[in-house]
Amino acid sequence: MHAPDDAAEQIAALLDGIVRRQRRASREGLGDTVTHGQFRVLRTLDRAERPLRLSELAAQLGIVPRSATSVVDDLESAGLLARQPDPNDRRATLVALTPAGTQILTTLRQNRREAMATELTRLTPTEQSTLIHLLQRLADD
16 A cells, blocks of 8 residues: 555646646647647636736736736737727726637637547546546545
């Protein structure tokens, strides 16, 4: 039997490997078009369901506004999001997904889902349910 620290390290390493495979799979067919950090920005804007100020975006991502500005600059250059004036504050700028950004996000999510579905075929339906249950327990705050 493994010591608790050994189990913790083994689980952490296995989860890291799964996450890396998922990230790679989600970008399949897109090359290096979108980094993981850029994917997080696109996903955050999509979930917000409205344009966000850069400061709001940074806060939701847990990063400093300067870092958010750099990522937004790159995504705007790629045509995946656009800045627009805030109608409630002339000094502020909002960031919103473009149709191309929405399409890339859809493709990334579809690739990720398909890759996970392929991995899950190795488990029985009962094992899949158990995995979901255990991961939910670990994910609960």
